[in-house]
Amino acid sequence: MTKHAEDNLFNRLSTSSLKRLRQFFQLWSLKTLTNLPDRLTNLWQQLIGSYWFIPTACVLVGILLAPILVTIDEHFDRDMVREITFAFTGDDDAARAIMTTIAGAVLGVAGTTFSITIAVLSMASSQFGPRLLRNFLTDTPNQFVLGAFIGTFSYSLLVLKAIHKYDVGFGVPQLSVTFAIIMAIICALLLVYFVQHMVHAIQASHVIEGASNEAIKNIHYWYSDRCDIEHQRNIEHHDIEQFHHWSATPIYPPYSGYLQQIYFESLITLSQDYGGVVEINSSLGHFVTDKNVIGYFYQRPADHPTNLQKTKTPHLALVPRSPDGLFWQRFAGCIRLEQRLTQSNDIAYSLGQMTEIAVRALSPGINDPKTAVNCVQSLTSCLSIMMRCQPPTPYHFYKPLDETDTPDTISHQPSAILAVVTRIPKISDFIDSSLGEIRRYAAADLMVLKALCQAMIDLNYARVNEAQQQTLIHEIKLIERAGADNLNYHQLADDLTAMCQQAEKFIMSENAQQHYFHYVSDFDAHIRQALQAQSKQVRA
Template sequence: MPLFLDTLKLMTTNKNDKKNLWQGTYDSAQKRLKQFTQLWSLQTLSDLPDRLKNLWEQLIGSYWFIPTACVIAGILLAPLLVTIDQHFDRETVREITFAFTGDDDAARAIMTAIAGAVLGVAGTTFSITIAVLSMASSQFGPRLLRNFLTDKPNQFVLGAFIGTFSYSLLVLKSIHKYDVSYGVPQLSVTFAIIMAIICALLLVYFVQHMVHAIQASHVIQNASNDAINNIHYWYSDCCDIQHQRNVEHHDVEQFHTWSATPVYPPRSGYIQQIYLESLMTLTQDYGGVVQMHVNLGDYVTDKNVIGYFYQRPKNHPLNQQKTATPHLAVVPRSPDGMFWQRFADCIRLEQRLAHSNDIAYSLGQMTEIAVRALSPGINDPKTAVNCVQSLTSCLSIMIRRQPPSPYHFYTPASDNDASDTVDHEQRSAILALVTHTPTIADFIDRSLGEIRRYAAADLMVLKALCQAMIDLSYARVNHAQQQTLLHELNLIKRAGEENLSYQELINDLIAMCQQAERFILDDDAQHQYFSYESEFSAHIRKALETQSS
């Protein structure tokens, strides 16, 4: 009897545990659905284009997306063309000179040969791709693998092969034993033959493309184009006058004195994207300003302080607009649970550093190629010089363009009826977000500075870096940029003095650095041509001039 009671009690407990488990799962799902509905409100969807763009880049960045799309296209084309065959006049098909007009055995043999051939070639192309990726990882660095994986021609060639294979299998299934009731889909077989010829041409193109893709100059050029696109995304051609007026707002200097709450990331990882519009909407709902101290590409943990939320004081002018202009009313409130949930949706964190709109990531690709080229195992200073020249082109564009402002303002829309009663100050922009923006000096130090530290004993690369400072001086627009170039030039000279093997090499580098320094300090240098002439070359030139005279 006690054993029976214990068994009955245990069964009741198990039923209660299962009921509690299902109830907990249902409550959790309901809670998550509620949070999802709140997070993806119409206000949060202000960054929808950026979110869709990130999703599309993730799909394109995967190696399976385009081949899978080609397989789906082949699966859809097969029944479509077979259906057209069933309603097409056979006599008309025989009048087409290149059309297939054989019996079912010939059609089955052709489709079997095409399916087997393209599948074998697809395996060959995949093997070639793996070999190229292995070589690229050792020579250019693992960060450059994405450029090879996301190469559209490679994905399309592989997709064409497996798409043709899928199409051939489905058409082969529709070929009947006897030619009765549309047994041989002649147009479908003809299309398969055409696709097989195209696949043969694509194989030749694939080999030629891979030969060019593994060249260092081609890899550097692709990384440079990627960096230039990111620069154009962040840097504008001219200064925004209205934005400069907004920067003079009194909140820009006073928000540091407000009540501050530390901001933590939801989890550890690399910051891949900061959705500015969603973050600005969040700050407006809670009546404050968020200042971010991290940038794209930075690694953070869940305990890092990545910024602060500054809450407006109660006596702030923006809090006293309820009666006159209700649409401008801001009611400050402290961060609560929903604030942190919405903030977690305003930034995108990844466990690995991936491609984004980060300029430093694009410049870092060329820097990594140069550093690996300077390693003893590769020892290719020419490639490092090419990287320095490409980085110089990118940095020159950045110097000439207007950098992004760290201050982001929210401009409330005024009603037409109340436009006469609301003065200009009330309709002015409201400070909502302050971001961390790297300077030109930071980018120079992370790119050319890294190469300088690894090329301290290579005169060729050091002179290329010195020439880079001269080329950048043509694009400088203010005194701060001039001082940055002079500082980097001094570091190049010191690196050569402490690491070059021969005194003659040191003297050659010092002479070039001195001439470069005089050129950068010249106010009219941007309209002059710089040409370095070593002491030995000057001595030979004078000797030749003396002999000729």
Template sequence: MNKNDGDSIWTRTINAAQNRLKQFTKLWSIQTLTDLPDRLNNLWQWLIGSYWFIPTACVIVGILLAPLLVAIDQHFDRETVKEISFAFTGDDEAARAIMTAIAGAVLGVAGTTFSITIAVLSMASSQFGPRLLRNFLTDTPNQFVLGAFIGTFSYSLLVLKSIHKSDVAFGVPQLAVTFAIIMAIICALLLVYFVQHMVHAIQASHVIQNASNDAIANIYYWYNDRCDIQHQRDAEHHDIEQFQNWPAMPIYSPNSGYLQQIYLESLIALSQDYGGVVQMHVNLGNYVTDKNVIGYFYQRPESHPNNQQKTATPHLAVIPRAPDGLFWQRLAGCLRLEQRLAHSNDIAYSLGQMTEIAVRALSPGINDPKTAVNCVQSLTSCLSIMMRRQPPSPYHFHIPQSETNDSSENTIKQKRLAILALVTHIPKISDFINVSLGEIRRYAAADLMVLKALCQAMVNLNYARVNSAQQQTLLHELHLIQRAGEENLNYQELVDDLVAMCEQAKQFILDNDAQHKHFNYVSEFEADIRQALQTQSS
């Protein structure tokens, strides 16, 4: 390595530290305090997503416990310790031997645990996909087991340092050594638990279930279980149909990367301060390059009635102004862009994990259609929850402070003032079906088992549909499943079987009373067998 290489590494390290410092500064800026819970949640997700956080916390606990228990030992009655049956009462040589054995044993087991974890990560990356690695890295039991081993090692070293000869008063910290013995026994039990946990963690069904739980949690975050009547009244705002006719200025991406988070409250405050409406054309998980147009800022006309509304300061009106340098700086703080896809509240990312497992299971190297069918069933459960719940609204409003302080009685008598401030891009249920079940269909075009599972999925989703648009989406996907089988299945008998199931599913979905009936596909061969058995019995 020459001097220039060393300088470049040092420069990159300084630049990375400066970027982290800027992100931390944005976290506590005045304009972003409204989104502070979301920003703190992102910080917490980043911490637990790193493999060092919990083990480091355990090491710190061990470092703090060692001097604490030693100090307690110095003020504890020795005769009382001897009355405790399981307490250590040996001399300094025995204590030193025990602490040395514990420190060496737990450090060796920690190395073994780390090696097993690396082997599991390597296998998971090849079998389930690299995007599933985070689920293993953020597995709290794995981190806690490794942290318990390293924390016990740190604790044992510090206690070993405090053991003096027996001729010195309070030379053997008996309670501290007793606690170390207890921790060594716990570490032995944790090792057994770790092996059992890893055996279950690498099973495909367990990985799919974890990805499904993650997707359902994101669905509950975005989709409401009931309709917001007040928001629907706000959505009748006249600006919704008129704002696109206002003077517009394109919004460029501050840098390249994957859009991981949009801080809505900060964008609402920004658009209100500049007297306009921000419309975003990108969604979470989208990749944008530097200076891409990701939306538009529509500036309200000067004669617009909302510009005359008084703010918190009396006799002060909102004056529209063109975006300036401060506008772009604040906009960059409203968006979180990462160079790689990471955990967020993106529903498509969570569904994509199960889709990736299914696609890899259908590859010639793995050839595990049963796993793909399990992914289809889990995706069906997630999509059915989305279809039954209220989707998020793309319209976001600024509610003046005076309006939020009004009593409920005044709110009923007078319509609440809601100023349109932000319009986001919300994917439809058809988009989620296309990027999940549709992606599996494209890779399973020659597999009858998976195609029939996709056909059954359309029937199961029909039980959750709430409008005709969802019905048309299911019929369209059913048609694509049928075409995929007709063009790729090897035998005509297999094609006829799939076509028959698709036709029965189509008739079932078109039935207005289908949600109160049970769907059971009966092939032509099974129908002939049943008829023959009935003929013989009669």
């Protein structure tokens, strides 16, 4: 290795180390402790999401369990052990042979399970897409099975070390060997479970169900079942219409990456310390560079009513000031950027997993439209939940609390102070990025196009306003146009056109949500008329 290469490697390592150290200090700084539960949750999700955490924990359990059981063996009555029917009561040679066999067997099986996992990951990457690999890597049963094998191996080695040949009294830790035998039997059962679990895990329906459940969980995390009355009162705040006219400073991310999370409590505290409003225009999951403008900091004017609190409550006084170096350091701790997309509470990421499965299924190499239809149905279920729930608010307020204020003083002050404004994707954006993306790849597949048209009808049962209705009508027209331009036979195009027109008429009709939609093709209608005419002739 040349000196130049060594210098580059040293620079990369030092830069990465400094970056991680800076993130650590940002995590535990006093200014960002307001979001400590969310940060600890992210840390725990990263640990659980890694493939090494649970197996390493099992190894540590095996390492700790071995000396504990050996110590219990030294103080345990051997006559009582012999009364246990399934306990090991052999000599040191038998114990050594058993522990050696168990250690070698479980290590070999652990290598087999790892090989099976790698083969499944390779197949999943080609069939479902590389973004679905994390779902297999973070599968807790797989990690636990591997951890049980290597944990039993570690335990067996330490117990084998504790078997002494010339110590007649305590040379054979009988309880420890018995426990090893029980663990070996459990590992054999876990191997059968692992094979059965992997057979189900590679099925497309199982993968789609897992992605759908993850999306529904994220939807319930952001969306609420009912409207927040306090929020409706706060959004009438006068700053919402005026803050765009204040002095604005562009906000840049600290480095390039994918925006994974925004810590709102820390950001609200930062905006109040500097007397302004932080607006974040980038949504979760978007890729940004260190030169991108992802938002603005709007500084309140000097004569703003909020600043007049200084004469009434000095410790709640807001003194506007321009962003400085400390502002950017604290802002870097208010957002989480990753170099690659990772699992988070992002709804678009969860919906994108099902979209990717459908797009892969429609590729010429796989050609599985049934899987694409299953993805459309799962996406419809998730989107219908979003349409019925209250979307998250883009406005976040700082609520001052002062025990010394009298009711008269509080009545002259705003109940909340605008602090953070974010961008919330609309339901039309989610429909276009999920079902719309499938439509663009399924333009020549009648089965999937009909499933998309049926999805619009199913979503119509969940709509709550006219804007959602117009979004569904617009998507149906795009489905009809895609089929007319790309289907090979005009009969197929006419069939899709008739279904889309009937669906559009059904959605636009009154009380459509209380009626059942049944598509009747021209051919079926012709056959029905012919049968009715024949029946009349027979009666006559």
